[in-house]
Amino acid sequence: MTPSLRTENLTIRFGGHAAVNDVSCAFRPGELTVIVGPNGAGKTTWFNLVSGQLKPTEGRIFKGENDITGLSPSARAKAGIGRAFQLTNLFPKLSVLENVRLVVQARAGQGPRIFTRASSMTDIRDKAYGFVEATRLASVAHLPAAALPHGDQRKLEVALLAAMEPDIFMFDEPTAGMSVDEAPAILELIAEIKKDTSKTVLLVEHKMDVVRALADRIVVLHNGELVADGRPGEVMALPIVREIYLGVGAEEVA
Amino acid sequence: QDDPVKIALLHGLSGSPLEAYSKQTHAGFQLGLEYATDGTMEVKGRKIEVIVKDTQFKPDVARALLAEAYGDDDALIAVGDTSSGVAMALLPIAEEYEKILLVEPAVADSLTGPDSNRYVFKTSRNSSMDMQAQALALQPDENLHVATLAQDYAFGRDGIAAFKAALDGTGANIVAEEYVPQQTTDFTATIERLFNALRDKEGRKVIFMNVAGIDAMTPLAAANPGRYDIELSSGGNILPALVAYKQVPGMEGAMYYYYEAPDNPVNDWLVEQHQERFGSPPDFFTAGGMASAMAIVTALQKAEEWDTETLIATMEGMTFETPKGEMTFRPEDHQALQSMYHFKIKVEDGVDWAVPELVREIKADEMDIPLGRNNQE
Amino acid sequence: MTKTISDTFERFGGVFLLPVILGLVAFLLIGRPSTWVTLTVAGLAMGMMIFLMASGLSLIFGLMDVLNFGHSAFVSFGAFIAASVLASLGVWVTGGSAAMNILALMAAIAAATAFGALAGWAFERIIVKPVYKDHLRQILITMGALIVAEEIILMVWGGSPLPVPRPAVLTGSFVFGNISIEVYRVFAFLLGLAVYIAMHFALNRTRVGLLIRAGVENREMVEALGFRIDRLFIAVFMAGSALAAMGGAMWAGYQGLITPAIGSEMMILVFIVVIIGGLGSIEGSLLGAILVGLMANYVAFLFPKMSLASNMILMMAILLWRPYGLKPAVKG
Amino acid sequence: MSLLVNTSRRVPVGRLVVYGVVLVVGLCLMFAPFLFPDVRAQEVAARICVFIVLVASYDLLIGYTGIVSFAHTMFFGLGAYGTAIALRTMGPGFDAILLGGSLGVLAALVLAVLIGLLSLRVKAIFFAMITLAAASVMMVLASQLSEFTGGEDGMTYTIPRFFSPANTLVEDADGKALRIFGVALNGRLALYYFVFLSSLFLFLAMLRIVASPLGTVLEAIRENEMRAEAIGYRVVSYRTAIFCIAAVIAALAGILRAVWLRYTGPDVTLSFDIMLDVLLMVVIGGMGTMMGAVIGVVIMTLAQFYLKDLMEAGASATADMPLLPDMLNPDRWLLWLGIVFILLVYFFPAGIAGTLMGKGGHK
Amino acid sequence: MSNAILRLDDVYTDIAQYHVLHGISLDVPEGGVHVLLGRNGAGKTTTLRTIMGLWRARKGAIVFRHHDITAMKTPDIARLGVAFVPENMGIFGGLTVEENMRLAAAHGRFDDQRLQRIFALFPAMEKFWDRQAHALSGGQKQMLAISRAIIEKRDLILIDEPTKGLAPAIIRAMIDAFREIAQETTILLVEQNFHFARALGETVAVIDDGRIVHRGSMAELAGDEALQNRFLSLSMEAH
Numbered sequence A: 001m002t003p004s005l006r007t008e009n010l011t012i013r014f015g016g017h018a019a020v021n022d023v024s025c026a027f028r029p030g031e032l033t034v035i036v037g038p039n040g041a042g043k044t045t046w047f048n049l050v051s052g053q054l055k056p057t058e059g060r061i062f063k064g065e066n067d068i069t070g071l072s073p074s075a076r077a078k079a080g081i082g083r084a085f086q087l088t089n090l091f092p093k094l095s096v097l098e099n100v101r102l103v104v105q106a107r108a109g110q111g112p113r114i115f116t117r118a119s120s121m122t123d124i125r126d127k128a129y130g131f132v133e134a135t136r137l138a139s140v141a142h143l144p145a146a147a148l149p150h151g152d153q154r155k156l157e158v159a160l161l162a163a164m165e166p167d168i169f170m171f172d173e174p175t176a177g178m179s180v181d182e183a184p185a186i187l188e189l190i191a192e193i194k195k196d197t198s199k200t201v202l203l204v205e206h207k208m209d210v211v212r213a214l215a216d217r218i219v220v221l222h223n224g225e226l227v228a229d230g231r232p233g234e235v236m237a238l239p240i241v242r243e244i245y246l247g248v249g250a251e252e253v254a
Numbered sequence B: 001q002d003d004p005v006k007i008a009l010l011h012g013l014s015g016s017p018l019e020a021y022s023k024q025t026h027a028g029f030q031l032g033l034e035y036a037t038d039g040t041m042e043v044k045g046r047k048i049e050v051i052v053k054d055t056q057f058k059p060d061v062a063r064a065l066l067a068e069a070y071g072d073d074d075a076l077i078a079v080g081d082t083s084s085g086v087a088m089a090l091l092p093i094a095e096e097y098e099k100i101l102l103v104e105p106a107v108a109d110s111l112t113g114p115d116s117n118r119y120v121f122k123t124s125r126n127s128s129m130d131m132q133a134q135a136l137a138l139q140p141d142e143n144l145h146v147a148t149l150a151q152d153y154a155f156g157r158d159g160i161a162a163f164k165a166a167l168d169g170t171g172a173n174i175v176a177e178e179y180v181p182q183q184t185t186d187f188t189a190t191i192e193r194l195f196n197a198l199r200d201k202e203g204r205k206v207i208f209m210n211v212a213g214i215d216a217m218t219p220l221a222a223a224n225p226g227r228y229d230i231e232l233s234s235g236g237n238i239l240p241a242l243v244a245y246k247q248v249p250g251m252e253g254a255m256y257y258y259y260e261a262p263d264n265p266v267n268d269w270l271v272e273q274h275q276e277r278f279g280s281p282p283d284f285f286t287a288g289g290m291a292s293a294m295a296i297v298t299a300l301q302k303a304e305e306w307d308t309e310t311l312i313a314t315m316e317g318m319t320f321e322t323p324k325g326e327m328t329f330r331p332e333d334h335q336a337l338q339s340m341y342h343f344k345i346k347v348e349d350g351v352d353w354a355v356p357e358l359v360r361e362i363k364a365d366e367m368d369i370p371l372g373r374n375n376q377e
Numbered sequence C: 001m002t003k004t005i006s007d008t009f010e011r012f013g014g015v016f017l018l019p020v021i022l023g024l025v026a027f028l029l030i031g032r033p034s035t036w037v038t039l040t041v042a043g044l045a046m047g048m049m050i051f052l053m054a055s056g057l058s059l060i061f062g063l064m065d066v067l068n069f070g071h072s073a074f075v076s077f078g079a080f081i082a083a084s085v086l087a088s089l090g091v092w093v094t095g096g097s098a099a100m101n102i103l104a105l106m107a108a109i110a111a112a113t114a115f116g117a118l119a120g121w122a123f124e125r126i127i128v129k130p131v132y133k134d135h136l137r138q139i140l141i142t143m144g145a146l147i148v149a150e151e152i153i154l155m156v157w158g159g160s161p162l163p164v165p166r167p168a169v170l171t172g173s174f175v176f177g178n179i180s181i182e183v184y185r186v187f188a189f190l191l192g193l194a195v196y197i198a199m200h201f202a203l204n205r206t207r208v209g210l211l212i213r214a215g216v217e218n219r220e221m222v223e224a225l226g227f228r229i230d231r232l233f234i235a236v237f238m239a240g241s242a243l244a245a246m247g248g249a250m251w252a253g254y255q256g257l258i259t260p261a262i263g264s265e266m267m268i269l270v271f272i273v274v275i276i277g278g279l280g281s282i283e284g285s286l287l288g289a290i291l292v293g294l295m296a297n298y299v300a301f302l303f304p305k306m307s308l309a310s311n312m313i314l315m316m317a318i319l320l321w322r323p324y325g326l327k328p329a330v331k332g
Numbered sequence D: 001m002s003l004l005v006n007t008s009r010r011v012p013v014g015r016l017v018v019y020g021v022v023l024v025v026g027l028c029l030m031f032a033p034f035l036f037p038d039v040r041a042q043e044v045a046a047r048i049c050v051f052i053v054l055v056a057s058y059d060l061l062i063g064y065t066g067i068v069s070f071a072h073t074m075f076f077g078l079g080a081y082g083t084a085i086a087l088r089t090m091g092p093g094f095d096a097i098l099l100g101g102s103l104g105v106l107a108a109l110v111l112a113v114l115i116g117l118l119s120l121r122v123k124a125i126f127f128a129m130i131t132l133a134a135a136s137v138m139m140v141l142a143s144q145l146s147e148f149t150g151g152e153d154g155m156t157y158t159i160p161r162f163f164s165p166a167n168t169l170v171e172d173a174d175g176k177a178l179r180i181f182g183v184a185l186n187g188r189l190a191l192y193y194f195v196f197l198s199s200l201f202l203f204l205a206m207l208r209i210v211a212s213p214l215g216t217v218l219e220a221i222r223e224n225e226m227r228a229e230a231i232g233y234r235v236v237s238y239r240t241a242i243f244c245i246a247a248v249i250a251a252l253a254g255i256l257r258a259v260w261l262r263y264t265g266p267d268v269t270l271s272f273d274i275m276l277d278v279l280l281m282v283v284i285g286g287m288g289t290m291m292g293a294v295i296g297v298v299i300m301t302l303a304q305f306y307l308k309d310l311m312e313a314g315a316s317a318t319a320d321m322p323l324l325p326d327m328l329n330p331d332r333w334l335l336w337l338g339i340v341f342i343l344l345v346y347f348f349p350a351g352i353a354g355t356l357m358g359k360g361g362h363k
Numbered sequence E: 001m002s003n004a005i006l007r008l009d010d011v012y013t014d015i016a017q018y019h020v021l022h023g024i025s026l027d028v029p030e031g032g033v034h035v036l037l038g039r040n041g042a043g044k045t046t047t048l049r050t051i052m053g054l055w056r057a058r059k060g061a062i063v064f065r066h067h068d069i070t071a072m073k074t075p076d077i078a079r080l081g082v083a084f085v086p087e088n089m090g091i092f093g094g095l096t097v098e099e100n101m102r103l104a105a106a107h108g109r110f111d112d113q114r115l116q117r118i119f120a121l122f123p124a125m126e127k128f129w130d131r132q133a134h135a136l137s138g139g140q141k142q143m144l145a146i147s148r149a150i151i152e153k154r155d156l157i158l159i160d161e162p163t164k165g166l167a168p169a170i171i172r173a174m175i176d177a178f179r180e181i182a183q184e185t186t187i188l189l190v191e192q193n194f195h196f197a198r199a200l201g202e203t204v205a206v207i208d209d210g211r212i213v214h215r216g217s218m219a220e221l222a223g224d225e226a227l228q229n230r231f232l233s234l235s236m237e238a239h
Ligand SMILES: Nc1ncnc2c1ncn2[C@@H]1O[C@H](COP(=O)(O)OP(=O)(O)OP(=O)(O)O)[C@@H](O)[C@H]1O
Pocket: A014, A017, A018, A019, A020, A037, A038, A039, A040, A041, A042, A043, A044, A045, A046, A086, E128, E134, E135, E136, E137, E138, E139, E140, E165
């Protein structure tokens, strides 16, 4: 079957330093790939390239058949590439619910509507509320995002992504800074998404237990290069991975 | 004793540096009333009540205030404004309420032009007079070469146009017309252009400056035109501005007013009183304000009925005393024709500003001021 | 192809080439060398005076991220105070003795600058402090302050234009053949240069510049590192305001006749300079100021009609080429 | 210091007050000719109507989208000048108003699109500067093309006779204009209601816009541009769109202004002072709350027209005290306005309406 | 405890109109690593920020050594020898790594051997010494933030979730590092990562809804599943 997302020799240089270097790989629907790698390996940067926040120095990006290398972030979002950010990135003064509603509304292509009252579009509102509940934010639904503690902000971040209902989900350390009793909620949500075999899920994660629990496949980045790619068991067994990631000889990290 | 007759003064008193002019005008107006009524502030037994309104230099505000003055306060005559723009906006209101508007001290010719109307009179001089007088002051002939410097907007351009018209037929040659943006502060480039235009000419070479609100004199003098035997020439100005003239002793030009220039009892009284009350000699707009007051009082005394039509009839062609001597409202466009003064700059120590010594008075009839409109047909 | 060009461009000093290029082009168009020299010198001097005012704004904006529309108030105040001082010094100014003249001028400039610093302090405490990090409110509140300041000037000095006596030594101009250079401009140029050097040193050779930049990004963290950022910011603000006042003083002496509007008239020019120079970099302000100065003079000579638009056009062009100005210190 | 306001909690009171006030203002304007028959009040009322539209349209930019533009009066001016020039050249007639007005609006639209696409990408302050540049260029043009525009002094012209006081709408027995409560049903009255109703319509239209999905998107862009893009909104297009909408509405307001004043010049349309007024009004009223526009305009306008009279009284009352009368000198009323303004921005950053409704608080 | 270097006594903190801390009382003994655990929104960060003077306590007292710092200005608190690594790392993106460090170093001069130790600990710092900090990766930023805290000798370091987003390898390295740092200073550590906390902590306090709900030695908590489940409801098996 054709891959849902594919990068070809994807490369970006900042000055001399190649943050992502000639990365080619493909992802299939119904598969959850965890991208691991030491700090500074290029994971976030690779995400930025795919979701369009950064433009590659070389290489191309395909969604299914079509080349999306030239598209703007918004165009890619419309094309079904959804992405949550590592460093939380919300609409601080809007309420949690409004945050989510914006996404649903964008989905529904209702943005440009000028003369209908937003509040009258109950369907959109209800749908948004659904996502708020799913991420256990219902209790704070009416607080401005800025007032949430870090952990809840992370959850909202995930809620926004979920609300985009993309074909391709990209989570960048969704559980970072989330307390151990909160994390499961998010992981369940991801597991849910994973059940839908039409979706492709990419996940950057450092927490080993999470990786184990979810990964169908692991891709390892190091110094911007793709150094390993395969089933969790195999990859974790690779000496290079053990060295650079599980930190036998942590000196060389990053 | 019947109720007072109301005169409304509409001038910008806040929101612009020009407010100083408005205040001179008001001072002059008060003095004018006093002089004309021998201090009684009454005409034919009726008190004169002056209503002061601040137009804030905003045409829309001004219109509202004038409408109020005519409509609600029921003023008989209104006087204003300092900025030609605001005055322009006032004209239609006078027509709408069919009451007299006396323009002072705004100068633009257009105020008595086609867009004006028969309810508008004007005691302040207009640009044409400045320029006519200026031209005469240059004693133009074939070997006079003039380059002009003016600001690039209606006032500046109209001025130069009038100036050229005045030189027509005298044989004098205009070798360059330079227009600079209104707020120009750096004249180097313009000066270069002027010098380049004049430097190789034979005969008398003059740069004529017609600028308002900026100081072109200092840089021009500093660039020392003398080295190409170029003279400078410019109109008179308010006292603070005359300070800059100290750099150009001997410069000649024509001016609207300087307190030592006119020789008549009115002016003597004005100078004396002004010194007494404000500790300084009267300036341009003090004289103007006084003139407008005296015009009004004269009209009220002459007219047997105080309704607009009678007043208009009275004022058309009316001659009245002012600090500048006699003025006469021209029947056609209601512009008050008046003398101007040919001066020569002299630097006296002890005086803060350069003294524009009177060379000669240029009488109204020596200048032919184009008709703005004709209210007679 | 284009790449190689830009590379060589960068190699030979990058954007700092622009004034030179401009000068050359102008030379070809003008032809008459004497005229060209006169204009160029005039342009440089004008640039330097604008630089004095612009650098203050740029400093405050770039380093403290405060958009101070009230800046022009300091210019105006500087101008009027200088004027008053000169006037009060009477014969010192008009008298023949060069030394006394210079002293008088120095006194005037010093007075203006000192006032600028003082007023700057009050301004920062009262007006700006509550609105750090909030551009919109900064624009608004400083505009409010501007209104008040101009009214105060009207109250103190009255509305009528105020003549500024110019020290005898600084009147007139040097004349070599057909070249004439106003003495005052030479003076202005030198002063501007001195100020530039001083600022350059303060910001790059000391840790202050660093601290301020950090403070702009994250006040709290700088404090958590043990620095009293509020004092730092006051200092910067005072410096910026003082520069504005100094610029105003110079400008007043140059204009000869000043009105309370003097500041706001300069402001657009100053903003243009800061924008094309790039926010927060003193080098940028200098570059921008000189470009604007030269441009103004050349264009005024070659195509007088254009002279008003020229700076606007210059700004737009540069913004399209370099959206953050020529030499921005703070990106994004 | 985070300006957080809990939308969920303090709901009705403040809001009700604001809506109440706005409603009252609306009614006053609706019956202005009958409530305040004196001429000055008429002018004031009309000015308020027009400025409510102008300021509200500016609020769309600065309050809802966080765009700081100094070119708003430029668009206002385009509408006014278009109408004025047409009336002057074609003579009084509705055709002139229609043609000139629509040309003005068109010009505004085109310019807005150009400026928007060209420069809405760049940082906020730069945009502010570019608009400032554009505006001043326009001012220069207005003064340069004096044969069309009347230059600095502006131009006067006559409007359709239907709107002139001489025109009687309803005749009474002896052929004069019928009077109701002492108000003559003449052209003047018609003109006022023309202005009032057009303004009302435009204002309601804007209310609808901000309540629409677009409204929320704009706020999102204001809050976090990058993320808005990431969830699928083309920021530049939205920015440009709202910029154009605001420009067009401003131009329409300009038409009303030109027709009402029967005079058009830089000082009543283009000038930077007006831009400043608009800014003051929107802030005092409260950014990001349409209601704020109404309140801001009313307060400022009343101040401009009546504050001086008050101070006059104050000055004479305190005449014998030391420096007080000096400061209360009516000519210094701007001083006080400035101070009040600063205090407002300081203590009620959300403006009057904003603070009362616990909304806006733009940062 | 008498040898407490830092003592919070019934501290209440509000943020805007929200009451966040209601009566935090806490003693931090001199030396070693002491952990503050708690779920999201419990008030951990707020506690640290209140100590640092970045939020103001409405009520109660905070005493560092013998100074009452409750009402002190943040810079003065810092000058007493308190360093702070905030949740958002608080690095200066516009400055280079070096400049970031220089600001933290006394008089802007580096103590060479401390610097070397930092480089050994976080090679990325050396590698990107002249790189603008905004260009660092999430984790690298975190490292920079910590490096900045330890470039000088401090008496007390407040660290908010340092392991967030760090690769296990780094975390391991960091455990050793912190042990070493703890030789010379006291560390008050806010953590979510219990394993990390357990590896380091001597004493532990659990905070929930703005109150301290448990205090004791780490050993005790680590040993007692019940306690853990009660306060942390730890679900994950240790590994
Ligand atoms: N804008 C930028 N300019 C220069 N270098 C950059 C930029 N963004 C990232 N880098 C560099 O690229 C490398 C990869 O960064 P990235 O954020 O992708 O790492 P990461 O894999 O996400 O690490 P972490 O797990 O810590 O988030 C890092 O060395 C970083 O310094």
